[in-house]
Amino acid sequence: MKRNQTRIGEANREKILDAALSLFSRYGFRGTRTDQIAEAVGMSKPNLLYYFRTKQDLYAAVLERTLFMWLDPLAEIAPGADPKTALTDYITAKLDYSRRYPEHSRLFATEILQGATLLEPTLRNDLGPLVEAVVDRFRRWIDEGRLVAIDPMHLMFMIWATTQHYADFAAQIAILTGRSLDDEDFFATTRDTVLRVILNGVLPKE
Amino acid sequence: MKRNQTRIGEANREKILDAALSLFSRYGFRGTRTDQIAEAVGMSKPNLLYYFRTKQDLYAAVLERTLFMWLDPLAEIAPGADPKTALTDYITAKLDYSRRYPEHSRLFATEILQGATLLEPTLRNDLGPLVEAVVDRFRRWIDEGRLVAIDPMHLMFMIWATTQHYADFAAQIAILTGRSLDDEDFFATTRDTVLRVILNGVLPKE
DNA sequence: GTCTATAAGCGGATAGAC
DNA sequence: GTCTATCCGCTTATAGAC
Numbered sequence: 297m298k299r300n301q302t303r304i305g306e307a308n309r310e311k312i313l314d315a316a317l318s319l320f321s322r323y324g325f326r327g328t329r330t331d332q333i334a335e336a337v338g339m340s341k342p343n344l345l346y347y348f349r350t351k352q353d354l355y356a357a358v359l360e361r362t363l364f365m366w367l368d369p370l371a372e373i374a375p376g377a378d379p380k381t382a383l384t385d386y387i388t389a390k391l392d393y394s395r396r397y398p399e400h401s402r403l404f405a406t407e408i409l410q411g412a413t414l415l416e417p418t419l420r421n422d423l424g425p426l427v428e429a430v431v432d433r434f435r436r437w438i439d440e441g442r443l444v445a446i447d448p449m450h451l452m453f454m455i456w457a458t459t460q461h462y463a464d465f466a467a468q469i470a471i472l473t474g475r476s477l478d479d480e481d482f483f484a485t486t487r488d489t490v491l492r493v494i495l496n497g498v499l500p501k502e
Numbered sequence: 503m504k505r506n507q508t509r510i511g512e513a514n515r516e517k518i519l520d521a522a523l524s525l526f527s528r529y530g531f532r533g534t535r536t537d538q539i540a541e542a543v544g545m546s547k548p549n550l551l552y553y554f555r556t557k558q559d560l561y562a563a564v565l566e567r568t569l570f571m572w573l574d575p576l577a578e579i580a581p582g583a584d585p586k587t588a589l590t591d592y593i594t595a596k597l598d599y600s601r602r603y604p605e606h607s608r609l610f611a612t613e614i615l616q617g618a619t620l621l622e623p624t625l626r627n628d629l630g631p632l633v634e635a636v637v638d639r640f641r642r643w644i645d646e647g648r649l650v651a652i653d654p655m656h657l658m659f660m661i662w663a664t665t666q667h668y669a670d671f672a673a674q675i676a677i678l679t680g681r682s683l684d685d686e687d688f689f690a691t692t693r694d695t696v697l698r699v700i701l702n703g704v705l706p707k708e
Numbered sequence: 709g710t711c712t713a714t715a716a717g718c719g720g721a722t723a724g725a726c
Numbered sequence: 727g728t729c730t731a732t733c734c735g736c737t738t739a740t741a742g743a744c
Contacts, residue, residue, distance in 0.1 A: 304709085308709090322616060322617065323532075324530050324532065324533065324612075324616065326529075326530065326532040326533040327530065327532040327616075329737065329738090330738065331737080331738090339710085340710070340712085341737095341738085341739090342710080342711070342713095342739080343709070343710050343711070345738085345740085346709070346710075347709095350738080350739080351737095351738070351739090402615050405611070405615055405671075406530075406612070406615055406616075408670075408671050408673050408674045409608050409612055409615070409670055409671075410528060410530065410533075410612075411673050412677065416677060419674055419677045419678065420677050424677070424678060427678060444698070444702070446698055446699060447695050449678070449679060450691065450692060450695035450696070451699070453664075453668075453671075453675065454664050454667075454695070454696065456667070456671075457663040457664045457666075457667035458659075458663045461659060461660075461663035462659075464611070464614075464615055465615075465659075465662075465663075467614050467615075467617050468614045468618060471618065471622060471626055471630070472625065472629070472633060472655070485653050485656065486656060489652045489653050489656035489660075490656070492650070492703070493652060493657070493660060493699075493700065493703035494703060495703075496703040496704075497698070497700060497701075497702040498699055501707055514727090535719065535720085536719075536721090537719075537720090545728085546728070546730085547719095547721090548721080548730085549728050549729070551721065551722085552727070552728075553727095555721090556720080557719095557721090
């Protein structure tokens with residue numbers, strides 16, 4: 297049996313990836329030491345490097361494993377839905393990701409902030425077409441008068457910015473408000489406010 | 503004369519801070535090497551360390567020099583203005599900062615993303631009171647029926663998120679659209695869209 | 709698969725001449 | 727103020743026993 301394909305090997309790989317995500321998202325690639333990760337998993341450093349030959353390999357594996365979280369909610373926008381329902385569902389889903397997987401969000405944010413060199417192929421080849429499909433739908437709604445006449449790409453950016461902000465800037469939000477998305481009522485207020493402003497902003501007045 | 507207070511010393515300090523900002527914002531604190539910075543300034547590494555005794559000192563100096571950019575536009579919201587004018591001016595000013603000083607924005611974003619340990623005192627003591635004053639003004643407008651009844655703190659976050667996004671996620675935006683705020687017409691479209699959605703979202707319908 | 713011990717080299721900081 | 731040369735700690739990665 298090949299390396300890492302045993303049951304115990306697979307379990308260890310997962311544990312390593314979990315710990316690595318947590319540390320990489322907090323300290324960045326260079327700021328994280330491999331023995332920190334090893335210690336977090338309760339494993340010796342050489343043993344860790346038995347599973348992932350280099351720190352780079354481990355980092356790439358962490359990124360890859362979290363990629364679908366970046367792409368998933370986009371693909372879930374129901375094609376037949378009306379604008380209000382579709383936008384409500386998408387914004388709610390994105391905010392929910394910010395609550396459930398803030399470390400994933402921060403890992404991607406750090407990567408993009410630093411130039412997205414590792415992510416560029418994925419963003420271009422995988423995210424690009426998905427975004428285009430959604431933007432096309434926005435554009436059709438605009439043509440049909442079901443959304444106000446704004447640039448659909450910027451609507452996409454605004455949704456990403458407002459929802460991911462609560463994961464990426466959680467430290468600042470905690471300092472200023474003492475709250476986080478983990479507080480149920482803070483989450484509800486956030487969702488209601490973001491939804492209200494954006495829907496109010498893009499749906500035509502009756 | 504004390505060190506660094508001569509004309510040439512002051513000029514060198516500025517050149518170092520400029521290069522350091524550029525590199526720290528791109529690679530983070532740990533990802534940046536001091537000899538990289540020295541080379542960018544055309545100076546030997548020991549000479550660089552003559553001006554800033556440690557890498558930490560240099561980093562702190564860079565952060566401090568850029569702090570007013572974080573706080574400045576907030577303080578400029580004219581107290582007497584009506585909501586529409588005040589929000590328009592503030593959003594436009596923030597977007598202009600994202601265009602003119604994207605590296606500053608990314609430096610702060612990286613700091614906050616990684617837990618804001620260095621920035622926490624500043625955010626709490628300097629940003630906090632400024633934000634509170636602005637949020638109070640939002641709240642009064644809401645009470646007077648000049649803004650719709652949303653949580654004013656979240657309005658603040660939404661403005662920060664949407665405007666800073668164009669600096670912090672510039673790499674992703676470039677990959678998806680091929681554009682940046684440096685393109686005059688892209689900047690105009692961005693400003694118009696953000697303004698339209700947010701103003702439309704928070705101003706009461708006539 | 710897991711460990712102890714160690715190699716290898718990077719990178720921040722210093723010594724000391726000019 | 728600026729340089730060359732160098733130190734030394736820290737961190738990744740490997741060797742090799744179990």
